[in-house]
Amino acid sequence: MNRPSTVRYQYPKALSEIPLPIAQAGVLIDINSGFRTSRPVFDHEKCVGCMSCYAVCPEGTIYRGESGLQVDYDFCKGCGICAKECRFKAISMVPEEGENE
Amino acid sequence: MAENKKMTLNNLPEEELFFGHKACPGCGGSLTLRLVMKVLGPNTFVVVPANCMSAVSFYYPAMNFGCNALASAFPCTAATMSGIEAAARAKKLEDYTVVGFAGDGGTADIGLQALSGAIDRNDRIIYICYDNEAYMNTGVQESGLTPFGAKTTTSPAGKVQHGKLTHKKNLFDIITAHGIPYAATASVGYPQDLINKVAKAKACQGTSFLHIMAPCPTGWSVPIDSTVSVAKEAVECGLWYLAEYENGEYKLNKDPKEFTPVGDYIRKQGRFKHLNEDEIREIERQRDATWVRIHEKW
Ligand SMILES: Cc1ncc(C[n+]2csc(CCOP(=O)(O)OP(=O)(O)O)c2C)c(N)n1
Ligand code: SF4
Numbered sequence: 447m448n449r450p451s452t453v454r455y456q457y458p459k460a461l462s463e464i465p466l467p468i469a470q471a472g473v474l475i476d477i478n479s480g481f482r483t484s485r486p487v488f489d490h491e492k493c494v495g496c497m498s499c500y501a502v503c504p505e506g507t508i509y510r511g512e513s514g515l516q517v518d519y520d521f522c523k524g525c526g527i528c529a530k531e532c533r534f535k536a537i538s539m540v541p542e543e544g545e546n547e
Numbered sequence: 548m549a550e551n552k553k554m555t556l557n558n559l560p561e562e563e564l565f566f567g568h569k570a571c572p573g574c575g576g577s578l579t580l581r582l583v584m585k586v587l588g589p590n591t592f593v594v595v596p597a598n599c600m601s602a603v604s605f606y607y608p609a610m611n612f613g614c615n616a617l618a619s620a621f622p623c624t625a626a627t628m629s630g631i632e633a634a635a636r637a638k639k640l641e642d643y644t645v646v647g648f649a650g651d652g653g654t655a656d657i658g659l660q661a662l663s664g665a666i667d668r669n670d671r672i673i674y675i676c677y678d679n680e681a682y683m684n685t686g687v688q689e690s691g692l693t694p695f696g697a698k699t700t701t702s703p704a705g706k707v708q709h710g711k712l713t714h715k716k717n718l719f720d721i722i723t724a725h726g727i728p729y730a731a732t733a734s735v736g737y738p739q740d741l742i743n744k745v746a747k748a749k750a751c752q753g754t755s756f757l758h759i760m761a762p763c764p765t766g767w768s769v770p771i772d773s774t775v776s777v778a779k780e781a782v783e784c785g786l787w788y789l790a791e792y793e794n795g796e797y798k799l800n801k802d803p804k805e806f807t808p809v810g811d812y813i814r815k816q817g818r819f820k821h822l823n824e825d826e827i828r829e830i831e832r833q834r835d836a837t838w839v840r841i842h843e844k845w
């Protein structure tokens with residue numbers, strides 16, 4: 447993985463704790479998965495590693511893992527572009543169960 | 548112009564330099580920024596004026612760029628980049644790139660004057676216009692790059708008016724008329740072509756300009772998974788073209804022998820739902836006129 451990690455934001459209790467109005471590069475204060483109604487799931491048998499899904503992901507959440515391509519579900523918004531653009535039909539969109547965060 | 552080592556979808560740097568942003572699912576603008584930042588790398592100064600991409604990535608105290616980035620006022624993307632470039636030169640920095648990401652409104656309407664000035668000075672900056680064909684951040688208003696017939700909140704579709712009354716500005720010609728060192732059009736539907744063009748812009752010693760088609764599912768009323776496919780269809784039906792302008796010469800990167808029907812592209816999008824057959828024929832007529840001009844002139 448080569449992505450910034452999330453630092454949960456601590457709400458300041460005093461004026462002096464408020465960060466400068468200059469944000470540091472790559473600071474993430476929360477995750478995005480509340481956007482999602484369905485999640486991409488890889489069929490590693492069908493995937494040939496062409497990386498088309500990786501190239502079209504607006505979020506940058508697809509990465510090479512130990513057992514093939516993986517998805518960072520903390521930041522995937524479930525748009526489904528990856529599944530639609532995969533020529534080998536190796537990705538299926540599975541509806542999320544229950545309430546989202 | 549020095550050729551970079553060829554970047555392909557398989558050897559793109561793994562580092563994500565635009566990550567964790569709050570854009571809508573399936574946003575073409577955010578895909579544009581992510582791909583461009585991969586090619587430019589971390590030694591980049593980024594300027595983003597008021598638009599969706601700054602709204603979704605500079606939400607204090609978060610910052611979704613993995614490098615120096617600045618939110619500028621709406622009309623002055625290019626002027627801000629020129630200032631950063633001058634400062635970097637004064638500090639004798641080496642190996643850096645200055646890039647700006649402005650929307651269609653921020654480029655073809657309100658940012659045009661500053662952009663024209665920067666091209667005139669030939670400052671070494673990369674100006675990127677991600678074109679979602681309306682002012683999306685403020686809730687879909689018509690811009691100079693909104694196409695004929697598209698419904699926006701300021702070009703409504705009703706009994707009196709059927710969406711936008713005028714045509715999409717020919718921005719590429721406006722830019723190339725400056726005699727800019729490098730300009731190109733691209734699309735999120737063709738990521739490899741887009742990457743090649745960003746690499747060329749990075750190597751360019753003067754001003755470079757990229758006009759990138761970046762569909763917005765929210766404003767276009769298309770399903771969130773069709774951003775890339777609808778961008779491809781725009782090229783296949785001839786309503787968008789992939790071209791370059793370099794050393795005074797034009798080049799078409801894709802010259803479709805036959806276009807797919809414009810109606811197929813139009814009918815998939817909610818923003819064109821109200822158009823009748825005559826209006827679709829009018830769009831087709833405009834398309835054909837554009838291609839006659841392209842084939843004659845280039
Ligand atoms: C001088 C000025 N006028 C108006 C605005 C309000 N405003 C902020 S973003 C925006 C729309 C930007 O549209 P575009 O450049 O196409 O980018 P998009 O939001 O579509 O990505 C507008 C009108 C502003 N911030 N500054
Ligand atoms: S409104 Fe459109 S351009 Fe703006 S973040 Fe949403 S999808 Fe992207």
Ligand SMILES: [Mg+2]
Binds near residue numbers: 651652679681682683
């Ligand atoms: Mg816009």
